[in-house]
Amino acid sequence: MTQGNASAPILALDKVSKIFGSADNPVYAARDVSFALHSGRTLALVGESGSGKTTAARLIMREYVPDRGRLLFRGAPLGNADRTALKSYRSSVQMVFQDPFSSLNPAHTIHYHLDRPLRLHQRALSGARRRAAIDELLARVKLDPALVAPKFPHELSGGQRQRISIARALAVNPEVIVADEPTSMLDVSVRLGILNLLNDMKAQLGLALLYITHDIATARYVAEDIMVMYAGQIVEWGEMESVLGNPQHPYTRLLLSAVPDPDRRFSDTRFDDELSRVELIRRQSALPQSDIRQVAQNHFIRPMLQ
Numbered sequence: 001m002t003q004g005n006a007s008a009p010i011l012a013l014d015k016v017s018k019i020f021g022s023a024d025n026p027v028y029a030a031r032d033v034s035f036a037l038h039s040g041r042t043l044a045l046v047g048e049s050g051s052g053k054t055t056a057a058r059l060i061m062r063e064y065v066p067d068r069g070r071l072l073f074r075g076a077p078l079g080n081a082d083r084t085a086l087k088s089y090r091s092s093v094q095m096v097f098q099d100p101f102s103s104l105n106p107a108h109t110i111h112y113h114l115d116r117p118l119r120l121h122q123r124a125l126s127g128a129r130r131r132a133a134i135d136e137l138l139a140r141v142k143l144d145p146a147l148v149a150p151k152f153p154h155e156l157s158g159g160q161r162q163r164i165s166i167a168r169a170l171a172v173n174p175e176v177i178v179a180d181e182p183t184s185m186l187d188v189s190v191r192l193g194i195l196n197l198l199n200d201m202k203a204q205l206g207l208a209l210l211y212i213t214h215d216i217a218t219a220r221y222v223a224e225d226i227m228v229m230y231a232g233q234i235v236e237w238g239e240m241e242s243v244l245g246n247p248q249h250p251y252t253r254l255l256l257s258a259v260p261d262p263d264r265r266f267s268d269t270r271f272d273d274e275l276s277r278v279e280l281i282r283r284q285s286a287l288p289q290s291d292i293r294q295v296a297q298n299h300f301i302r303p304m305l306q
């Protein structure tokens, strides 16, 4: 897939499929999915619940083994990788999860959460060097090291915890970050700060980011490239503005039609308006009614990025 970037991709999926269910009744959570991640660029993976986004993330994190196709890391197939190459892959590809509340251990301080990956992946660092590295990581995610390092997760806000998750991912000098709905469980007022932080990390550290979301508005804010997933398949992809400016697939048009206009307040009138736009798209497309309902539910009742 071309993403307006001539550089060699760091990570690529090549016609990857993941199939659940039985031989008689297979469920393609991912079907022939191909895409590439490049340093200094964010690719947004957009799709509604059940479209296969998390499956794609799990394949990248090697929680799932592809049933077909292959993953390529710096051009080499991971299937042939030896232990050293897999170890390098594991530190190079890090994940930031949706839920900053459950991804941190309540029994340990923030210092512990950041010290652990440093101990595991940079064994040569002395205690003093690790303390300096922790201070640097916290400053990088715009938290005060002296104040935050001794605290426990429950003493921090959701936005601060998500910053810790990002700092923890950065502790092992990754090249790729997979962020699965990183702001959807946060208060609306702190979402923008997290998205800005991801943008800064990309620019300053040259990270390749995969930003997974059901929300086109935040995707547009952080990503240069977009791919739209529907029923396990990538149905549309390319540079953000060219895809959103001229959506080809009915599902992309449906997602776009459901983005509320931020200048207008929520009201019954607008709801009617939006519904009729969605209904129009439905009539023009062959999408099933359940998908229309799902899009409507997700977009009309969720507060958008402010």
Ligand SMILES: Nc1ncnc2c1ncn2[C@@H]1O[C@H](COP(=O)(O)OP(=O)(O)OP(=O)(O)O)[C@@H](O)[C@H]1O
Binding pocket: 020, 021, 027, 028, 029, 047, 048, 049, 050, 051, 052, 053, 054, 055, 056
């Ligand atoms: N472990 C599994 N066993 C069986 N079916 C699965 C499994 N994991 C995912 N699926 C199915 O694969 C499809 C894709 O699921 P997936 O979780 O990847 O979607 P998603 O887009 O991430 O949804 P959400 O945003 O709700 O997390 C769904 O139909 C789901 O029911």
